[in-house]
Amino acid sequence: MNQEVEPEKRVAGDRPREQIPCSFVAFAAIVVLFAIAYFFRYSGGFRWDVYDASGLLAGLPPTPPAHGSAANASGGAAAKAPAVDPTALGRELYQANCAACHQPNGQGMTGQFPPVAGSEWVNGDPRVLTAILIGGLQGPVKVSGAEYNGMMPAWKTVLTDEKIAAILTFLRQSWGSHASAIEEGEVKAVRAECGGHAAPWKVDELGSLSGEKAEKKGE
Amino acid sequence: MAETSECEETPVRAGTRDAVSSLRVPVLGLVVPAAVWLWVASILALLGSLKLVDPRFLGTWGWLTFGRISPAAFLSFVYGFGIPMGLCAVLWAVTKGGRLPLPGGRWFLASSFLWNLGLWSGITGVLAGESRSLSWLGLPTFSLPSLGMAYLLSAGWLVAVLVRRWEESSLASRFLLLGLVWIPWAGGAAALWLHDPSVRGVAIGSLEWWFNDGLLYAGLGAFALGAMHLLLPGFLGRPASFAGLGRWAFWAWVLFANLAGMAHLVGGPFPLWMVSTGVSSRFLLWAAAVAIGLGFWAAARGAPAEGKQWDPGWHFLRFGMGSFLVAAGLGAVLVLPAWSRYVHYTVLEEAQLTLFLYGFLGMTFFALLYTILPRVLGRSWPSVGLAKAHFLLSSYGISFLAGLLAVGGLFQGVALDNAEVPIHEVILSLLPFLRSAAAPAMALLAAHAVFGLHLLWLLVESGANRREGEKAALPGVAMEGARTP
Amino acid sequence: MTEPKRLLLGILLATGAGWSLLVWMPLTKLGPAGPGGAPFGRAAVGGRIYAANGCASCHTQVVRPANLGSDIARGWGARRTTPPEYREEHIVPLGVLRLGPDLANVGERRTDVRWYYRLLYDPRTIFPGSLMPSYRYLYARVPLLGTPLPDALPLAGRAALAPGFQVVPRPEARALVAYLLSLQRVPPAEADQSQ
Numbered sequence: 010m011n012q013e014v015e016p017e018k019r020v021a022g023d024r025p026r027e028q029i030p031c032s033f034v035a036f037a038a039i040v041v042l043f044a045i046a047y048f049f050r051y052s053g054g055f056r057w058d059v060y061d062a063s064g065l066l067a068g069l070p071p072t073p074p075a076h077g078s079a080a081n082a083s084g085g086a087a088a089k090a091p092a093v094d095p096t097a098l099g100r101e102l103y104q105a106n107c108a109a110c111h112q113p114n115g116q117g118m119t120g121q122f123p124p125v126a127g128s129e130w131v132n133g134d135p136r137v138l139t140a141i142l143i144g145g146l147q148g149p150v151k152v153s154g155a156e157y158n159g160m161m162p163a164w165k166t167v168l169t170d171e172k173i174a175a176i177l178t179f180l181r182q183s184w185g186s187h188a189s190a191i192e193e194g195e196v197k198a199v200r201a202e203c204g205g206h207a208a209p210w211k212v213d214e215l216g217s218l219s220g221e222k223a224e225k226k227g228e
Numbered sequence: 229m230a231e232t233s234e235c236e237e238t239p240v241r242a243g244t245r246d247a248v249s250s251l252r253v254p255v256l257g258l259v260v261p262a263a264v265w266l267w268v269a270s271i272l273a274l275l276g277s278l279k280l281v282d283p284r285f286l287g288t289w290g291w292l293t294f295g296r297i298s299p300a301a302f303l304s305f306v307y308g309f310g311i312p313m314g315l316c317a318v319l320w321a322v323t324k325g326g327r328l329p330l331p332g333g334r335w336f337l338a339s340s341f342l343w344n345l346g347l348w349s350g351i352t353g354v355l356a357g358e359s360r361s362l363s364w365l366g367l368p369t370f371s372l373p374s375l376g377m378a379y380l381l382s383a384g385w386l387v388a389v390l391v392r393r394w395e396e397s398s399l400a401s402r403f404l405l406l407g408l409v410w411i412p413w414a415g416g417a418a419a420l421w422l423h424d425p426s427v428r429g430v431a432i433g434s435l436e437w438w439f440n441d442g443l444l445y446a447g448l449g450a451f452a453l454g455a456m457h458l459l460l461p462g463f464l465g466r467p468a469s470f471a472g473l474g475r476w477a478f479w480a481w482v483l484f485a486n487l488a489g490m491a492h493l494v495g496g497p498f499p500l501w502m503v504s505t506g507v508s509s510r511f512l513l514w515a516a517a518v519a520i521g522l523g524f525w526a527a528a529r530g531a532p533a534e535g536k537q538w539d540p541g542w543h544f545l546r547f548g549m550g551s552f553l554v555a556a557g558l559g560a561v562l563v564l565p566a567w568s569r570y571v572h573y574t575v576l577e578e579a580q581l582t583l584f585l586y587g588f589l590g591m592t593f594f595a596l597l598y599t600i601l602p603r604v605l606g607r608s609w610p611s612v613g614l615a616k617a618h619f620l621l622s623s624y625g626i627s628f629l630a631g632l633l634a635v636g637g638l639f640q641g642v643a644l645d646n647a648e649v650p651i652h653e654v655i656l657s658l659l660p661f662l663r664s665a666a667a668p669a670m671a672l673l674a675a676h677a678v679f680g681l682h683l684l685w686l687l688v689e690s691g692a693n694r695r696e697g698e699k700a701a702l703p704g705v706a707m708e709g710a711r712t713p
Numbered sequence: 714m715t716e717p718k719r720l721l722l723g724i725l726l727a728t729g730a731g732w733s734l735l736v737w738m739p740l741t742k743l744g745p746a747g748p749g750g751a752p753f754g755r756a757a758v759g760g761r762i763y764a765a766n767g768c769a770s771c772h773t774q775v776v777r778p779a780n781l782g783s784d785i786a787r788g789w790g791a792r793r794t795t796p797p798e799y800r801e802e803h804i805v806p807l808g809v810l811r812l813g814p815d816l817a818n819v820g821e822r823r824t825d826v827r828w829y830y831r832l833l834y835d836p837r838t839i840f841p842g843s844l845m846p847s848y849r850y851l852y853a854r855v856p857l858l859g860t861p862l863p864d865a866l867p868l869a870g871r872a873a874l875a876p877g878f879q880v881v882p883r884p885e886a887r888a889l890v891a892y893l894l895s896l897q898r899v900p901p902a903e904a905d906q907s908q
Contacts, residue, residue: 029470029473033522036518037518037519040512040518040560041511041512043511044507044512047504047507048505048507051500051501051503051504052500052504053500056501057499058499060498060500060793060795061778061780280844283836283843283844283846284847288847288849288850290851294770294771295766295769295770295846298770357762358765359764359765360761360764360765361765361767361769361806362764390717396716401717406724409724409725409728413728414728414732417736429799430739430743430796430799431736431739431740431743432803432805433807435735438732446728486727486731487734487735489735490735493807495775495778495784496775496794496807497775497793502735502739505734505735568781569777569781570782572777572782573808573811574810577810644782644783647783651811652840652843655843655844656842659842
């Protein structure tokens, strides 16, 4: 029993040209493509502060236990057709992406993260709100009568327009607020307009957002 | 390269007897303690599974609490049995199957001594409560210098010899080199970092899992794959098929084994991209594993060898490769978030680990031992029956152990996912599986006992044989013989 | 460059890439330093006892998000655990297996010291049929002089001792319980606010 075939014999052509089976090629191609697609789908924008993913492959959150008929109904709707109901999709996305700071109940954390429930920013100008979500926000800001000085990351690389619209609509129509819904088209418009704004927004910049828009239209 | 191959070609046939006798001492210095560690590991594992039958068993003795013997069992298997067997495979590779003399046999003896000294102190430390609960990094600090020195002593030497006698485009040498180099690199980095007080927080978690999967895939897994490629020509008369594919698989293995560990951290406190890196790497490793398995099975089908006699090595090797493919597939599929939601932190993951450790690593290394020991000792294994018993007991033991844990893990996972079922009831529903797992654990212990007896028998017989034949029985003399031309 | 040298270089580089991506960068990006601080004193000692006795073999300290398991629904935590909550700890037992509940926030759920002492001494008095081992070796049996010590365990039935003795937790058990009580993985900001 020879342990290793002599090198020269092997090189000389003891090994006929072997055909790699088709089934293996197909399998390897599928696995490799899947791995690549998975990596880019769940890359979280390669950011150090994005922990959550949700979606079909990441596992959908379970429908919340019924607390009342209304909650039950919306939960059922979310389970059946999440894409149709922006509020249900928004709730899911909010819990996955935003609740770590703004808390599951939207109340934020005193002194650290401003509340989103009943906030004048959330219920105010939709364009400013969208710009904040797309570009992030930095520096002192006054929300619901309290001062905050923190840093909210930009979400433009992580969330699509549809998702941003769903989250914002959910924010504006939950926890007792009844502001107007935000459509995907509006988000797209804001993104096109200020997507190039690299740094997070400052509050005074946001104040001039509508003015800036007027100027750009004038050009 | 040219001049080395020239000077290595000449003694191929000349010094066979000397070459084999120069191999005897280092190989035995690795194998005999490894067999003892195998015993220790199986006894500890059995005690652990008996404690799951009844937690009050030996309950009041702190040294034998479940949380200490279960890591001790895994650690003694991996460091006591796995790594010495990997070095054994490298020894066999660098001497070209005992055809070239091995320089510096004494170093291996010294290294083996240091290694076992460090490991005894380490495992005792784990049982005494000195561990930091870091899975494969769990050996206590005081055992590390001795282990590190021992490994460097033999691995440094082996890398040098392996590179000097490099065989172009040999997959076996590649995988063995990966194992030899990865372990000190990563082990050293991990050990140093763990003792740096500024390293703290979740980075310790990612360090732990980077090392865990790296050790299993890039360290021991590479050793076992190298051993497989090393043994295959002996069984089949030809190397593994699809060598080009094998080289691709090797590079995928080098690159992604380092990243695979993060897959354990699905849902953990780590950025999404780190976890996704791990999940994707597990899939790429799976593809590489299937490529290697394909080379193996295609070669096996192309040359229906064997025939007349029941060859234990071949059976162990085949079982090992089968477990390898299943374990690699499970390792990839189970970490998908859609699955991980149910099976993460359940005993199904233990089933995968069992398959990888005992099924793939253990069985492949047994194949190595069954093949090389007769040639090193110049005597065939005394009893085919005992080898058969070893194979049957361990293959059934591993299959049932993994099967029970896998099914139990599915039940556990589904119940855990339902928040209405209290955790206490979840575990109670798992108990039947855990309790019946004690039976296959017993079978594994019996298998290793059979192997130990068989090995003892072989050693006694060959010792007697040698004493009759020549006076070269003393290890020192054998080595002197190797030195003088 | 010969083949083995190329291989060696490749292996070293690949390992280095894994190390820097998964070990070095997380250390610089995800910690340390920040409010909250590490457990200290008895709780820090208890962390070592937790590790030494392999509690992490059966208990995890990770709360997964709602879409990856029932952890939050079970009340093991209000939100998923994030890196800042482990910021300063030297022992980060994320765990491998759940043969018992998650302990990431156990200090919030259970606040009674004596409950822990009873549990560790004999888990089956609290959870009949439990798999958890008893940690009697963390306790001492001492003579009863006068009235029982305040920490003495109330033992009855089969566990009852001979008259004239009592069982009290050793320093190890006290440290372990202090560590378990300290396990409240709230974001540092919230911890500041509650103080």
